[in-house]
Amino acid sequence: MLGNFTYCNPTKLYFGKDALNGLNEELPKYGKNVLLVYGGGSIKKNGIYDKVVAILKANGKNVYEDAGVMPNPTVEKLNEGIERAKKAKADLILAVGGGSVCDYAKAVSVSVNCNDDAWDKYFIRFEEPTCDIIPVGCVLTMVGTGSEMNGGSVITNHAQKLKIGHVFWEKVFPKFSVMNPEFTFTLPEYQMVSGIYDIMSHILEQYFSGTDDNTSDYIMEGLLRSLIHSADIAVENPADYEARSNIMWTATWALNTLVAKGKSTDWMVHMLGQAVAAYTDATHGMTLAAVTMPYYKYILPYGTAKFARYAVNVWNVNPKGKTQEQIANEGLTAMEKWMRKIGLVMNITELGATKEMLDGMVKSTLVMDGGYKVMNEKDIRAVLQESF
Numbered sequence: 001m002l003g004n005f006t007y008c009n010p011t012k013l014y015f016g017k018d019a020l021n022g023l024n025e026e027l028p029k030y031g032k033n034v035l036l037v038y039g040g041g042s043i044k045k046n047g048i049y050d051k052v053v054a055i056l057k058a059n060g061k062n063v064y065e066d067a068g069v070m071p072n073p074t075v076e077k078l079n080e081g082i083e084r085a086k087k088a089k090a091d092l093i094l095a096v097g098g099g100s101v102c103d104y105a106k107a108v109s110v111s112v113n114c115n116d117d118a119w120d121k122y123f124i125r126f127e128e129p130t131c132d133i134i135p136v137g138c139v140l141t142m143v144g145t146g147s148e149m150n151g152g153s154v155i156t157n158h159a160q161k162l163k164i165g166h167v168f169w170e171k172v173f174p175k176f177s178v179m180n181p182e183f184t185f186t187l188p189e190y191q192m193v194s195g196i197y198d199i200m201s202h203i204l205e206q207y208f209s210g211t212d213d214n215t216s217d218y219i220m221e222g223l224l225r226s227l228i229h230s231a232d233i234a235v236e237n238p239a240d241y242e243a244r245s246n247i248m249w250t251a252t253w254a255l256n257t258l259v260a261k262g263k264s265t266d267w268m269v270h271m272l273g274q275a276v277a278a279y280t281d282a283t284h285g286m287t288l289a290a291v292t293m294p295y296y297k298y299i300l301p302y303g304t305a306k307f308a309r310y311a312v313n314v315w316n317v318n319p320k321g322k323t324q325e326q327i328a329n330e331g332l333t334a335m336e337k338w339m340r341k342i343g344l345v346m347n348i349t350e351l352g353a354t355k356e357m358l359d360g361m362v363k364s365t366l367v368m369d370g371g372y373k374v375m376n377e378k379d380i381r382a383v384l385q386e387s388f
Helices: 019-029 048-058 075-088 099-111 118-124 189-207 215-236 241-254 268-280 284-302 304-315 324-342 355-364 377-387
Strands: 012-015 033-038 062-066 092-097 136-140 152-157 162-167 176-179
Touching: 012 019, 012 241, 019 048, 019 136, 019 176, 033 048, 033 075, 033 099, 048 062, 048 092, 062 075, 075 099, 075 118, 075 152, 092 099, 099 118, 099 136, 099 152, 118 152, 118 162, 152 268, 162 268, 176 241, 189 215, 189 241, 189 268, 189 284, 189 324, 215 241, 215 304, 215 324, 268 284, 268 355, 268 377, 284 304, 284 324, 284 377, 304 324, 355 377
Parallel strands: 012 176, 033 062, 033 092, 092 136, 136 176
Antiparallel strands: 152 162
16 A cells, blocks of 8 residues: 655756757856866767867856766765865756766765765765755766666765765755766766666665555566666667667666655665675676675565566566466576676676675675565675675
8 A cells, every 4th residue: 555655856857869958948047157077087088078068158157177076986076076166166066977976966065065074964874954055967978876866875985885875855856957868879888787787776676665556566567678678779789779768768767766655665785785886896786786686586585476576577477387486586587697698797706896805795784674674684694695
């Protein structure tokens, strides 16, 4: 039975080949000073940087830059960004890149006017901002995180061996996001496939929770079938516009908070993956892929009915003459075969994890209580051990 909930998503989207023109509609709403945030410089090689800066200049903006945002943004980089935004007296933070750049921009936006230590306030105590927030806009160049239409922000603290996400309330959501699927075409295949699995994991984290007949589950099954279909096409032809546009749109719906409504949601795959990343700094989607099968096989006995439904409705497993457990296991087998086919990393050893890191990764894994089993330290150790 659906519980009570409130739904609000204030982000305006501009989608398609002409989406960048949306900047001309949005920029006049903000002051003169724009902090342009981006990553390692690929947007300069593919021409997106020049296009964005030209529009900023045409709209009379003073452009200040914060480059070098890494795939797993660090607390040190966050502190640097805070200082850059202060120096620029930024009226708008424009993130041009993938989910990490968008996540980082949101973290900076809530921290510039914060009198507390941002890491402690937001990522340890999980408090909401009580200060003025600098608005954020996004120009997406990589899909997967859904950060373009949610309040999520993930920051890594290497000194504390922690990678932690905070889902902020809707006031921190990007005010607008520009989504041109063509901007994702030049992405290396490893990154594209990683993003595809991040999308799938987001959906599954919400799907594998609850036992009621929930409308959200029907939506998620459709999203998963679409994602699998389009991913197969994109792996063969990365420049297939229809496939890449469907993947981009699915990524947004996977984590714009809609399908979570009425669900308890799990998120333990993310907690396990983030613990691995805190030690290895590995690509986010790949850390999720590497722990997924060990985790789902471990919790399957506690949610067999849902795993069986997933097998039939997403992977087209024929249930005739089989037990629920057999159907459920066949679904995971089909999923694992597909994961290997598209080139996902299936163990954490390939990501640089060593047995010496195991104790630390166990302790770094945050425990969530919305899935089919609340994990204890012994459970977490067993899953991570199997992930090697």
